[in-house]
Amino acid sequence: xxxxxxxxxxxxxxxxxxxxxxxxxxxxxxxxxxxxxxxxxxxxxxxxxxxxxxxxxxxxxxxxxxxxxxxxxxxxxxxxxxxxxxxxxxxxxxxxxxxxxxxxxxxxxxxxxxxxxxxxxxxxxxxxxxxxxxxxxxxxxxxxxxxxxxxxxxxxxxxxxxxxxxxxxxxxxxxxxxxxxxxxxxxxxxxxxxxxxxxxxxxxxxxxxxxxxxxxxxxxxxxxxxxxxxxxxxxxxxxxxxxxxxxxxxxxxxxxxxxxxxxxxxxxxxxxxxxxxxxxxxxxxxxxxxxxxxx
Numbered sequence: 001x002x003x004x005x006x007x008x009x010x011x012x013x014x015x016x017x018x019x020x021x022x023x024x025x026x027x028x029x030x031x032x033x034x035x036x037x038x039x040x041x042x043x044x045x046x047x048x049x050x051x052x053x054x055x056x057x058x059x060x061x062x063x064x065x066x067x068x069x070x071x072x073x074x075x076x077x078x079x080x081x082x083x084x085x086x087x088x089x090x091x092x093x094x095x096x097x098x099x100x101x102x103x104x105x106x107x108x109x110x111x112x113x114x115x116x117x118x119x120x121x122x123x124x125x126x127x128x129x130x131x132x133x134x135x136x137x138x139x140x141x142x143x144x145x146x147x148x149x150x151x152x153x154x155x156x157x158x159x160x161x162x163x164x165x166x167x168x169x170x171x172x173x174x175x176x177x178x179x180x181x182x183x184x185x186x187x188x189x190x191x192x193x194x195x196x197x198x199x200x201x202x203x204x205x206x207x208x209x210x211x212x213x214x215x216x217x218x219x220x221x222x223x224x225x226x227x228x229x230x231x232x233x234x235x236x237x238x239x240x241x242x243x244x245x246x247x248x249x250x251x252x253x254x255x256x257x258x259x260x261x262x263x264x265x266x267x268x269x270x271x272x273x274x275x276x277x278x279x280x281x282x283x284x285x286x287x288x289x290x291x292x293x294x295x
Contacts (some may be wrong), residue, residue: 001260003287003293004035004074010276011039015159018046022065029069031280033287036066037261038076038108040101044093045079050100059104066108074259075112075152075195075221076105084118084132099143106147112221112258113144114152114195117181119171129171133177133181133193141189145199152195153182153222157203157232173204175211182218193220199227199234202242215256219226222262224290234266236283246295260291 010024021295025036043050049058078101081094081239088094098115099189119131137151144151154176158166172178178194185192194215200223201208212219226272227233237244251260 001256001258001283001292002035002072003033003291004037004075004261005280005283005287006037006039006040006077006261006265009262009268009280009283012269013266014270014272017279018042018293020046021197022062025062025065025069025071027277027280030277032281034071034283035259036071036073037259037263038073038105038110039061039265040097040104041079043097043101043225045080050097052103055100055104059107062143063108071109071229073108075114075261076101076108076110077114077263078102078105080116082118083116083136084129097157098140098178100261101141102144102149103147104117106149108246110149112150112152112193112195114154114221114223115140116154117155117172119169120198121168121199126171130177130181130184133171134185137185137192138189140187141192142291144192145189145191150191150193150220152193153178154195154223155197155200157200161252164216165178174227175201175206175214180217194218195221195223197223197225198247199223199225199232199240199263202227202229202240205229205231209246210258211221212247212250212254219254219256221258222256222261224260224287225263234264236262236264236267236286238286244290245293248290252294261286262287 007021007024010027011018079097102113156170156172158170158173161168225234226242227236228240
């Protein structure tokens with residue numbers, strides 16, 4: 001496993017702005033990290049780098065910085081929305097950002113691009129959800145294959161509708177559904193796998209070692225974050241109630257070789273700027289400790 005972190009570790013700022021990704025990369029490198037998860041998820045919503053017409057020029061500049069710092073990129077995160085919601089108003093724009101993120105990922109050396117699946121609201125029809133997700137992912141897998149990268153589909157979690165006071169089931173919240181979708185796509189496409197988000201799984205109260213063993217070699221990426229099983233907090237490990245010792249032992253057991261990538265932007269989104277580097281350094285040391293549990 002390789003310790004990594006999202007570039008959003010220094011991204012969202014208290015005033016609502018998003019720091020430039022290359023500023024984040026410099027600070028991540030300073031903290032000791034040598035590998036990156038480039039987060040393109042907010043491209044449309046926050047008008048970040050890939051949104052603009054000069055995105056290819058920016059990609060080249062970002063690649064130069066990564067090489068200069070001696071860093072690597074294991075994975076990236078494409079923009080996400082409910083991809084099978086036919087009423088989503090920004091679909092065309094969002095899909096262009098997904099396309100750009102796949103191309104930029106390849107240019108920056110990433111092996112894996114994370115993309116979320118979708119779920120029809122209040123629709124427990126498994127077959128319909130699966131069919132629509134397969135239809136969505138196929139052209140993206142073809143584009144990714146053209147550029148030599150994999151697509152990792154992420155485990156989701158059921159949502160709570162506070163207004164209606166009901167729990168809303170979502171397709172791909174259950175590991176069995178995720179495995180079935182990936183296996184079905186794998187019949188035609190070699191470049192598809194699973195990314196496991198430990199925080200999402202904790203919200204579902206899954207037995208995570210058991211889930212990881214079920215997934216096995218389908219696992220090609222991770223999102224490392226913690227919570228108390230109530231909301232998607234994106235905290236560093238041990239700041240929630242996830243059992244990290246058993247998870248690390250299981251990652252070793254299944255011989256997971258991908259990135260162990262922090263997705264913990266809520267640790268810094270309210271921090272004053274002078275405290276950011278100290279938090280990043282702590283995260284690096286914590287990551288080194290966690291990886292030691294899997295040796």
